[in-house]
Amino acid sequence: MTVGTTRHQARTVALQVLYEADVAGHAAEEVLARYVADLSLPQPVRRYVERLVTGVLQEREPIDRQIGEAAPTFPVEQLPAVDRNILRIAIYELANERDVPMKAAINEAVELAKRFGGENSSRFVNGVLGTIAGNMASPR
Numbered sequence: 001m002t003v004g005t006t007r008h009q010a011r012t013v014a015l016q017v018l019y020e021a022d023v024a025g026h027a028a029e030e031v032l033a034r035y036v037a038d039l040s041l042p043q044p045v046r047r048y049v050e051r052l053v054t055g056v057l058q059e060r061e062p063i064d065r066q067i068g069e070a071a072p073t074f075p076v077e078q079l080p081a082v083d084r085n086i087l088r089i090a091i092y093e094l095a096n097e098r099d100v101p102m103k104a105a106i107n108e109a110v111e112l113a114k115r116f117g118g119e120n121s122s123r124f125v126n127g128v129l130g131t132i133a134g135n136m137a138s139p140r
Contacts, residue, residue, distance in 0.1 A: 010048035017053050018085040028057055055092045063091045070131040082117045090129055102133050
């Protein structure tokens with residue numbers, strides 16, 4: 001399994017964890033524990049899911065502030081839950097995962113939005129992340 005495949009699968013699972021916690025109100029830590037206990041997921045995928053979900057939970061307030069600044073006409077709490085959590089994962093990666101190329105993080109988020117979001121989700125996600133990436137000091 002390549003690094004790209006591992007990360008792709010991990011982002012999808014992380015989105016499922018964060019979405020369930022967000023929409024159903026389940027404790028994110030419990031949802032995460034249930035997903036990473038799934039032994040059908042390869043160990044590298046489980047590790048990256050844990051990193052993404054834990055990172056998003058720890059950095060949620062500053063991440064949500066960035067979303068709000070990049071899309072001021074769309075209050076974060078009113079965004080569709082799928083879009084909101086895709087953005088959170090991608091922004092966490094952009095800020096913290098130095099070995100993930102900026103373009104890869106954005107492209108993956110756009111692909112998740114196409115797959116799981118609404119009709120305009122991919123354009124919205126791309127626009128927000130493009131703005132945020134443009135504001136980041138050190139491009140990768």
